[in-house]
Amino acid sequence: MIKEPEAIKMIAIDIDGTLLTPQKQIAPRTQAAIQAAQAAGMVVTLATARRYENSRQFADILGIQIPLITCDGALILDHPDGTVLHTQLLPAHLAQQAVDILVAHQIQPVIHHIAGSIEETWSGHAEFDNTGLDGYFREFPQVLRMPHHLLCVDQPDPIRVVAFADEEAIERVAPAISQLPCSWNRITRGNYGTAEITVMQQQCSKATGIALLAKHLDIAMTEVMAIGDNHNDLEMIEAAGWGVAMGQAPERVKASANAVTATNLEDGVAVAIERYALLSTRNADSNSRKRATCL
Structure with a gap:
């Protein structure tokens, strides 16, 4: 009972x-x-x-x-x-480590920032864009693009790092992400029709x-x-x-x-x-x- x-x-x-x-x-x-x-x-x-x-x-x-x-x-x-x-912000040096892992697996990282009360979207140049990102970038078209290796270096601590890809790609990258001193989660199918992985501050x-x-x-x-x-x-x-x-x-x-x-x-x-x-x-x-x- x-x-x-x-x-x-x-x-x-x-x-x-x-x-x-x-x-x-x-x-x-x-x-x-x-x-x-x-x-x-x-x-x-x-x-x-x-x-x-x-x-x-x-x-x-x-x-x-x-x-x-x-x-x-x-x-x-x-x-x-x-x-x-x-x-609960993710330290920038850990965010860059997550970015580097995603890029090594040819997955496009998306970085979320808060500037005052304005939510910002940062990402790398388009070589790792995929069809799973299309819906996301249609909803949030204002994306600041920069080289992957500089996305979080000497930048403010972000809210989180996220990625959208097929389920197999997210499965492949998860073991490396899990080694970082951070909190992370994944879902098999999100709002944009793909699997997703999210990296956040360790206690978040x-x-x-x-x-x-x-x-x-x-x-x-x-x-x-x-x-x-x-x-x-x-x-x-x-x-x-x-x-x-x-x-x-x-x-x-x-x-x-x-x-x-x-x-x-x-x-x-x-x-x-x-x-x-x-x-x-x-x-x-x-x-x-x-x-x-x-x-």
Whole structure:
């Protein structure tokens, strides 16, 4: 029998494969459940691998007016004004080592920077571009190009280094990346139709991002519910007081969770919020009224 969570004060929701349907929409039931949680006094935020630039529209739809956890925890920005609240930057010398490894495997590195509140995209010259990058560069066309060997040398510490390639190429490069003193994750198929690998500061993850935001809001991690569907959600699902895996999540992610909800085709986020956040609030109110009656 699944134990019940403590009273939930904060809900952190992954975007792709979790909040969104396969058609990249927020289902009406999911939006209604999130709004009910907000009305009940819970803080709802997004914890995503996406950049702020392509995350904020979903926060606007949901009426979120607190910081968002973006770039797999490396960048937390206030919403809706976009002010940077916290960063976990990758040291530039390690970023260059990651770049060198990717280039040795003929994979184009993409470097993410934050300059004030402006997100920047840097990359090498086009000899290692591939079709998997086409969609990404269409979405973020303002790319600063420079020689690969100078991408991070004597440059500011970046948010992260990412790469988009076929699954076999990412598999080949992963062992070398894993030897660096950094945090990294990979997914087999991302938003741009390719496998992806991400290199970040050594302690960085969605879990550390959630912990930083929870501390900022004076909320204990035991009072946080995290919902996700992929390997880069694993740490936050494990770290939260109540971790929920989507129904289509890999088995390893499901095994790390307190509960498994329905898929993103079946309103899985709404089901989780209704079952574990809103119901626990109603139960707490009911128990409180019972204690008051006894007194």
